[in-house]
Amino acid sequence: MLPLTLLNTSQGHPMLVELKSGETLNGHLVNCDAWMNLTLKEVVQTNADGTRFFRLPECYVRGNNIKYLRVPDEVLDIAREKNQQQREEQRKSNQPQRGGYNRQYTSGGQRGGYNRNRGGGNVGRGGGHIQRGGRGGQY
Amino acid sequence: MENTDPALLPSIIFTTAAQLVDCVDKKLLVVLRDGRKLIGILRSFDQYANLVLQDTVERIIVQSMYSDIQRGVYIVRGENVVLVGEIEPEKEESIPLKEVSLDEIYAARQDEIDHRRQRELTKNSKLMDIGFSIDTQQDDMY
Numbered sequence: 001m002l003p004l005t006l007l008n009t010s011q012g013h014p015m016l017v018e019l020k021s022g023e024t025l026n027g028h029l030v031n032c033d034a035w036m037n038l039t040l041k042e043v044v045q046t047n048a049d050g051t052r053f054f055r056l057p058e059c060y061v062r063g064n065n066i067k068y069l070r071v072p073d074e075v076l077d078i079a080r081e082k083n084q085q086q087r088e089e090q091r092k093s094n095q096p097q098r099g100g101y102n103r104q105y106t107s108g109g110q111r112g113g114y115n116r117n118r119g120g121g122n123v124g125r126g127g128g129h130i131q132r133g134g135r136g137g138q139y
Numbered sequence: 140m141e142n143t144d145p146a147l148l149p150s151i152i153f154t155t156a157a158q159l160v161d162c163v164d165k166k167l168l169v170v171l172r173d174g175r176k177l178i179g180i181l182r183s184f185d186q187y188a189n190l191v192l193q194d195t196v197e198r199i200i201v202q203s204m205y206s207d208i209q210r211g212v213y214i215v216r217g218e219n220v221v222l223v224g225e226i227e228p229e230k231e232e233s234i235p236l237k238e239v240s241l242d243e244i245y246a247a248r249q250d251e252i253d254h255r256r257q258r259e260l261t262k263n264s265k266l267m268d269i270g271f272s273i274d275t276q277q278d279d280m281y
Contacts, residue, residue, distance in 0.1 A: 001182075003189040003214050020219070022173070036189075036216065067173070069214040076182070076193060076212050 001083050007032050007069070009079040015040075016070040017061060022048030025059060036063030159184045159223070166226045167192070171219050174280035176200060178226060179213060188217035199244050201251055205236045206244035221281045 010029055017025040017038065027043035038061045045054040162181050169177045169190065179195030192213040199206050239247075263273045 002185050003183055003191045006191055007214055066216050067219045071212045073211050
């Protein structure tokens with residue numbers, strides 16, 4: 001299970017964030033995103049020396065400032081259970097499709113999303129050889 | 140064009156993140172840019188080398204002494220990692236360092252920092268006397 005996935009499952013749990021500056025923020029994770037940006041609530045901010053403390057009801061951390069995060073041990077166990085549950089559900093929903101092949105791969109072409117709708121213009125229009133994904137299009 | 144055919148290129152070239160796969164569920168030493176040493180079991184990683192470590196211990200090492208602090212689960216942001224090394228269980232039994240208490244190690248570390256700062260100051264002033272300009276700044280502590 002990916003590190004950012006673990007971060008997502010720890011929403012609602014308390015955690016410690018150490019920034020590159022050495023400051024630490026102790027609080028509950030409200031939300032996070034793919035860039036590791038975080039919103040925390042009920043935060044205690046400590047300076048790098050450990051000599052000053054601030055209380056912040058809410059705070060936003062831009063992901064690139066983070067050195068590391070420490071989460072409670074239970075969070076890892078909870079995340080694993082969720083992972084297992086998800087896998088079992090996937091297994092169950094995949095079974096009826098086993099007869100027909102590749103039905104789940106039709107959306108694969110859009111995953112990279114290179115030039116899908118960019119540059120409006122001529123992508124995907126006219127010109128017989130340009131596919132809908134328009135991958136060849138706009139480089 | 141034949142030598143750029145992906146099927147012919149050795150797969151070593153594409154495996155920066157893939158190599159950590161061999162380290163999963165192993166006890167690792169992770170050195171961070173601020174000089175910290177974390178010892179924990181790698182549970183997962185991603186393409187940025189963000190790491191998830193479990194049962195982690197922060198080991199403070201000063202000269203030939205060390206002290207451990209239990210820390211739990213870490214999510215380490217990849218850009219802060221200097222290196223990662225596998226810890227062999229047999230070698231863990233015969234560490235050539237002496238384990239001391241936390242208070243002792245903090246005192247020793249502070250001593251070391253003070254001495255180092257003093258050395259830097261005298262070195263820099265002597266260099267300036269000779270005509271060097273001191274423009275170095277310690278960026279990373281490892």
